[in-house]
Amino acid sequence: MTITLIADVLVASLLVATIITCYILAKRIERLKADESAMRQTIGALISATDTAERAIAGLKLTLGDCDRTLAERLRTAERYAADLASQVEAGQAVMERISQIVSAATLVAPKQAEAPAEEPATISRMASAAQSAAAIRARAARRLEGQAA
Numbered sequence: 001m002t003i004t005l006i007a008d009v010l011v012a013s014l015l016v017a018t019i020i021t022c023y024i025l026a027k028r029i030e031r032l033k034a035d036e037s038a039m040r041q042t043i044g045a046l047i048s049a050t051d052t053a054e055r056a057i058a059g060l061k062l063t064l065g066d067c068d069r070t071l072a073e074r075l076r077t078a079e080r081y082a083a084d085l086a087s088q089v090e091a092g093q094a095v096m097e098r099i100s101q102i103v104s105a106a107t108l109v110a111p112k113q114a115e116a117p118a119e120e121p122a123t124i125s126r127m128a129s130a131a132q133s134a135a136a137i138r139a140r141a142a143r144r145l146e147g148q149a150a
Helices: 004-114 121-149
Strands: none
Touching: 004 121
């Protein structure tokens, strides 16, 4: 009888230990399931964010392509304007050289005409006035060119 009683107490204590272990395992399983659902939500949010990022990258690639084309077009336009401006500056310099030659010739001719009494004084004064105007224009153009060179 004592052996049976000891065996029953031993079986009862093992049953209690089994019940406690089952309870602890059930709680752990519940936590794992809760973590699994949280992980599934996190994975879903990550997939959604990845899709959004891929769409944004595709949009940025399109925008970059548009910017590249626009910039290339503007650079070509700027190069054309620069070439036009350079040719206009060269033409302006050629005009300035001609004006300089005219002024030089006018200053050489003006004293000779002053010596000749047969010429009209109005013609001489007009030529002198034109020579002075040309010299003033030449001086202003020279200052502008110096300002652009600086």
